Amino acid sequence: DTGVSQNPRHKITKRGQNVTFRCDPISEHNRLYWYRQTLGQGPEFLTYFQNEAQLEKSRLLSDRFSAERPKGSFSTLEIQRTEQGDSAMYLCASSLYFGGREGRTEAFFGQGTRLTVV
Amino acid sequence: AQSVTQLDSHVSVSEGTPVLLRCNYSSSYSPSLFWYVQHPNKGLQLLLKYTSAATLVKGINGFEAEFKKSETSFHLTKPSAHMSDAAEYFCVVSAGTYKYIFGTGTRLKVLA
Numbered sequence: 536d537t538g539v540s541q542n543p544r545h546k547i548t549k550r551g552q553n554v555t556f557r558c559d560p561i562s563e564h565n566r567l568y569w570y571r572q573t574l575g576q577g578p579e580f581l582t583y584f585q586n587e588a589q590l591e592k593s594r595l596l597s598d599r600f601s602a603e604r605p606k607g608s609f610s611t612l613e614i615q616r617t618e619q620g621d622s623a624m625y626l627c628a629s630s631l632y633f634g635g636r637e638g639r640t641e642a643f644f645g646q647g648t649r650l651t652v653v
Numbered sequence: 654a655q656s657v658t659q660l661d662s663h664v665s666v667s668e669g670t671p672v673l674l675r676c677n678y679s680s681s682y683s684p685s686l687f688w689y690v691q692h693p694n695k696g697l698q699l700l701l702k703y704t705s706a707a708t709l710v711k712g713i714n715g716f717e718a719e720f721k722k723s724e725t726s727f728h729l730t731k732p733s734a735h736m737s738d739a740a741e742y743f744c745v746v747s748a749g750t751y752k753y754i755f756g757t758g759t760r761l762k763v764l765a
Contacts, residue, residue, distance in 0.1 A: 566751075568753065570755075576757060576758070577756055577757045580752050580754065580755075583752055626697070641687055641699050643699075645696060
């Protein structure tokens with residue numbers, strides 16, 4: 536399977552614990568995105584990378600959240616001191632951008648990591 | 654700034670009748686527009702996309718959408734609904750900084 540892969544698929548954690556999620560994008564894709572989706576809502580943008588550079592972070596991404604893409608391949612999203620409000624589906628997507636408006640291709644999404652904070 | 658408004662949170666149609674899911678967008682730049690579908694407990698799947706070519710875009714499973722710049726709309730249609738079309742549909746805009754901005758979704762119900 537050459538799609539976007541996310542691990543783990545499910546995570547249950549106690550409030551106050553740290554969690555880390557991993558995303559493996561489609562190998563030739565240079566852009567990687569993180570989104571959060573709560574029940575009944577559309578995915579909300581969190582952050583994105585072009586290669587290893589983090590180009591934009593949403594105001595939704597508090598200081599407790601950090602994302603990395605160290606070698607421009609896989610990415611990790613860490614949440615420190617989890618709160619119940621962090622419970623959501625965390626989605627990763629990747630795309631190939633090759634410049635200009637025509638280079639704005641579609642994003643391919645993984646199955647997501649469902650986080651439950653108890 | 655860019656945003657997407659999906660005008661209906663729920664749409665119900667009978668099997669075999671046409672489907673219309675409405676989407677309006679706002680963008681300071683020439684946008685790319687997409688429709689994604691999400692079936693229960695499944696990932697997001699691309700239905701179709703508009704970048705800068707033909708304004709009438711055909712997608713998978715018989716869906717199509719028309720980009721109307723004057724109306725800032727990108728409505729999704731299908732001539733005849735099938736039971737398997739029941740799902741959540743998201744209209745997405747990408748412009749400027751190239752992140753993808755989602756609408757709140759439209760849940761399509763198909764009645765037998």
